[in-house]
Amino acid sequence: MSGKERLYLFDTTLRDGAQTRGVDFSVEDKRTIALALDRLGVDYVEGGWPGANPTDTAFFGSAPNLKRATFTAFGMTRRPGRSADNDPGLAALLDTSAGAICIVGKTWDFQVDVALEIPRSENIDIIADSIGHLRARGREAMLDAEHFFDGYKANPDYALECLRAAHGAGAHWVVLCDTNGGTLPHEVERITATVAERIPGIRLGIHAHNDTDNAVANSLAAIRAGARQVQGTLNGLGERCGNANLVSLIGTLCLKRDFADRFETGITADALSHLTQVSRLLDEVLNRNPNRHAPYVGQAAFAHKGGLHVSAVLKNPATYEHVPPEAVGNERQVLVSDQAGKSNILARLRDVGVELEPKDPRIDRLLDEVKEREYLGYSYDGADASFELMARRVLGQVPDYFFVDSFKVLVERRYNARRELVTVSEAIVRVQVDGQRLLSVGEGNGPVNALDAALRQDLGKYQRYIDDLELVDFKVRILQLGGGQVPDGNVSVDRWQAGTGAVTRVLIESADGAGNRWSTVGVSPNIVDASFQALTDAIVFKLYRDGAPAGTGPAE
Numbered sequence: 074m075s076g077k078e079r080l081y082l083f084d085t086t087l088r089d090g091a092q093t094r095g096v097d098f099s100v101e102d103k104r105t106i107a108l109a110l111d112r113l114g115v116d117y118v119e120g121g122w123p124g125a126n127p128t129d130t131a132f133f134g135s136a137p138n139l140k141r142a143t144f145t146a147f148g149m150t151r152r153p154g155r156s157a158d159n160d161p162g163l164a165a166l167l168d169t170s171a172g173a174i175c176i177v178g179k180t181w182d183f184q185v186d187v188a189l190e191i192p193r194s195e196n197i198d199i200i201a202d203s204i205g206h207l208r209a210r211g212r213e214a215m216l217d218a219e220h221f222f223d224g225y226k227a228n229p230d231y232a233l234e235c236l237r238a239a240h241g242a243g244a245h246w247v248v249l250c251d252t253n254g255g256t257l258p259h260e261v262e263r264i265t266a267t268v269a270e271r272i273p274g275i276r277l278g279i280h281a282h283n284d285t286d287n288a289v290a291n292s293l294a295a296i297r298a299g300a301r302q303v304q305g306t307l308n309g310l311g312e313r314c315g316n317a318n319l320v321s322l323i324g325t326l327c328l329k330r331d332f333a334d335r336f337e338t339g340i341t342a343d344a345l346s347h348l349t350q351v352s353r354l355l356d357e358v359l360n361r362n363p364n365r366h367a368p369y370v371g372q373a374a375f376a377h378k379g380g381l382h383v384s385a386v387l388k389n390p391a392t393y394e395h396v397p398p399e400a401v402g403n404e405r406q407v408l409v410s411d412q413a414g415k416s417n418i419l420a421r422l423r424d425v426g427v428e429l430e431p432k433d434p435r436i437d438r439l440l441d442e443v444k445e446r447e448y449l450g451y452s453y454d455g456a457d458a459s460f461e462l463m464a465r466r467v468l469g470q471v472p473d474y475f476f477v478d479s480f481k482v483l484v485e486r487r488y489n490a491r492r493e494l495v496t497v498s499e500a501i502v503r504v505q506v507d508g509q510r511l512l513s514v515g516e517g518n519g520p521v522n523a524l525d526a527a528l529r530q531d532l533g534k535y536q537r538y539i540d541d542l543e544l545v546d547f548k549v550r551i552l553q554l555g556g557g558q559v560p561d562g563n564v565s566v567d568r569w570q571a572g573t574g575a576v577t578r579v580l581i582e583s584a585d586g587a588g589n590r591w592s593t594v595g596v597s598p599n600i601v602d603a604s605f606q607a608l609t610d611a612i613v614f615k616l617y618r619d620g621a622p623a624g625t626g627p628a629e
Contacts, residue, residue, distance in 0.1 A: 077337040080296065080326060083117040083248075083278065083304040084110050084319055086355070087132075088147050090310035091121065101546040101582060102358050103132045105590075106307070109351050111139040114339040115319075117173060117302075119145040124165030133169040141339065143213065146171035150178040150203040153191045157206035166207070173213035175248070176203055180235040181224030193231060197238045204242035215246035217280060222249065222256040225264050233271055240275045246302050247275055251291060254284025254314060262294035269299035278302030281317045283309060288317035293325065296332070307355045308367065320352045324369035328396045342400075346420055349402035350454055357455025357580060360550045369401045376406040415440060418464075421453075425461045427468070439467045449596055450552045450576045456594035458583075458614040459607070465617070472623030474616050475532055477609065478503040478510070482520045482601050498523040506533035507625045521547060521579075521604040528608055538621050539612055541586030548580040549600060581607040585615060 087103050090096060098106075107118050118139060121129030123146055136144055146169050151160040166174050178200045179185050185196045200216065207214035216239040218224075224232040239247050249265060256264075261279070269277060279295035279302070281288040292303050303326075305319030326332045327345050349370040356363040365372045375398040390397070390405065398405050402420065415431060418440055422429060429436060442463060443453070453460035465471045480502045489495050500515050500523035511533060515526030525544050532539060552575065577600045582592045591614055595606025 075337055077335060078301065080336045080338050081116040081246075081278075081302040082114075082319065082323065082338055082340070083119065083145075083302055084115045084142075084306065085119045085147075085280075085304055085316065086110070086306040086310055086319075088119050088121045088129075089312070089316050090306040092312040093310050093315070094312070096310065096359060098128065098358075099546065100128055100132050100135070103128070104137050105358060105582070106355060107137045107139065107142075107144075109354055110307075111137075111142045112344065113323075113347060113351050114341060114344045115142050116339050117145045118142045119147050119175060120171070122147045123169050123171075124148075124162065133171065136170050143172045144170070145173040145175055147175050147177070147217075150176050150199045151206070153189060153195060153199065157202045160203075163203060163206060167210055167212070171212070173215065173245075174207050175215045175217055175246075176207070177217040177219050177250075178203070178235065178239070179220070179224075180218040180232045181220040182228045182231045184220055184224070197234055200235055201238040201242040204239050204244045208243040213245045214243065215248060215278070216244050217248045217250050219250050220252045222251050222260065222264055223253065225268075226260075229267075233268065236268065236275065237272055240272055245276060246278045248278035248280050248302065248304060249295065249300070250280040251282055251288075254282030254288065256281075256287075256291060257285065258287055258290045258294040261291045262298045265295045265298035265300055276301060278304060279317075280304040282311065282313065283315045283317065284313055286314070288315070289321050289325070292317045292322055293332070296326075296336070308352055308364070310355070318368075320348060320370055321368045323348060324396070324401055328400060345400060346402045347424075353452075353454035357452060358548075360548055369396070370403055372406070374398070375403055418443065421460060422464060425457070425464070427464065429468075435468055439464055442467055446596075450578050451594055451596050452578065453594065455580055456592045456607075458591035459593045459610050462593075462610055462614055462617070471613070471617055473626065474506075474535060474613060474621060474624050476505040476624075476627040478505060480524065480527070480605060482524060484520055500524040500527040502527040502530075504528075504532065505627045506535065508627060509533060520601050521608075524601065524605055525608055528605075528612065532612070535616055535621055538616055538619050542612065542615055543584050544581060544608075544611070545584045545590070546580075546582035547604075550578045550580070552576050552578055552596075577603045579603040579607045581611055583611040583615070589618075591615075 086106060087098065091098050110118050120132055123130050123133040133146065146166045148162050148166045151157045151163055157163055179189060179196055182193055185193050189196060204214045204216060218236060221232060236247050265277060277300040279292050279300040281291040296303060303322060305317035305322055307319055309315040309318030323340055326336060326338055327340055352370040353363050368374060375394055377393060415436055418436055419431060462471060483499045486496045498517050498520045502513050504511050511531050513527045513530035515523050515530055517523035517526050529539055529542060576596055576598050579595045580592060582590060584590045593607040593610035595603035597603040
């Protein structure tokens with residue numbers, strides 16, 4: 074035993090984060106993020122609100138297989154005038170396979186009077202009945218005490234009585250919510266400490282919104298005062314100004330001595346080194362630029378630009394770096410001379426089962442390849458399969474399976490036999506397998522769908538390896554390479570100006586009948602060409618992973 078107190082990390086990206094303006098997770102997006110959080114070591118992954126919308130219902134209907142985290146459903150207390158046994162909302166929560174259920178309940182007398190319009194004593198009964206109902210059916214129950222800090226400041230006795238009701242009914246956690254994000258750290262610490270003192274044995278959590286830019290500080294203040302569960306979202310995603318940034322919280326809790334010496338989390342040192350990757354994975358899923366200046370994980374978080382800072386940091390990195398960048402999977406950048414990258418490459422190679430010595434000359438070749446491709450617009454944070462293929466190709470480990478001679482895509486808009494206006498796509502792909510030329514034609518509801526159908530229609534001796542391959546997600550992002558943002562590192566201004574213009578990045582997720590999933594990326598000024606790159610990588614990755622034999626080369 075370490076002798077440290079345990080802190081529990083609760084991620085609510087898939088619910089609170091989904092309330093962000095412009096964010097719309099698909100079921101596959103939710104699955105990807107949930108599995109990444111599970112690998113990271115988060116204790117609870119809140120999947121959403123089953124029954125509230127079709128996406129969340131479908132996600133809970135095919136719940137991800139989490140190995141560490143407890144899959145959690147979110148809902149609300151029973152409705153006034155209904156028993157817990159007859160409440161459809163609680164029934165929907167219990168119909169899921171979620172091991173834990175978090176329900177939101179009112180703890181501010183103003184909300185009870187104005188929003189619920191019921192006697193305050195009835196609201197306390199509702200909280201107790203709902204928690205007790207979930208516990209009686211074998212679920213780990215917790216209460217999100219909505220507007221708790223405002224409620225406490227208005228009527229502390231009533232707010233505490235609501236918490237006592239949940240605690241007495243068997244709530245595993247009672248989470249103090251700063252719902253409108255207006256409470257300040259000194260208030261959070263004082264009120265949380267009072268709750269811990271007035272209700273002995275209560276297990277407290279903190280759920281902070283960021284409307285005063287204090288969500289992380291409020292969460293840390295609550296932990297200092299006795300909270301042992303902290304809720305947040307990846308990159309601080311959330312409605313209005315966002316939620317507590319779980320990425321920043323993890324970095325601080327694991328690396329800053331005031332917390333790391335006293336507490337432990339489920340995040341191992343190895344998992345922590347993937348924090349940057351997980352943060353950027355979310356941005357890839359959302360098709361948006363990562364925040365370059367984000368603490369711990371931003372591209373500029375450990376960047377140093379010339380002068381005295383560079384001289385000092387090269388002699389003693391701790392002068393201007395409060396933690397080692399590699400601890401969170403980031404890298405140091407000296408903008409006049411890029412010094413970083415090898416540790417990241419080695420870590421990513423270990424992830425895919427490739428062990429190389431740091432002095433292996435192929436590491437420099439691979440690092441150069443990564444930098445060149447990232448300059449062109451590639452990003453491998455959300456495309457592990459393409460990264461593995463690129464790395465193994467540099468290492469000479471990926472054989473040639475087939476050769477693409479050409480492809481063509483036609484899009485026709487016309488009236489069909491029923492005089493309906495339709496758009497039809499047709500693709501023609503010419504490939505060679507062991508010197509044999511094969512021509513395939515495919516139709517689809519779009520050019521990428523048609524290309525996918527044609528490419529996988531006939532690959533000769535490899536066909537049996539790809540019969541169960543399926544394209545399950547497709548994302549497009551337009552990158553403006555040039556428009557004022559000069560890249561870091563050794564890229565000259567002249568070269569940058571020569572490469573101006575928009576290019577398209579395509580990210581494709583594939584799956585097979587064994588339940589494996591992998592993502593590939595393609596980049597080109599032409600969206601169809603970028604898509605074809607990603608599709609080809611998806612097939613080659615499956616052939617390599619499944620041990621398909623090498624081809625004999627193209628015909629002369």
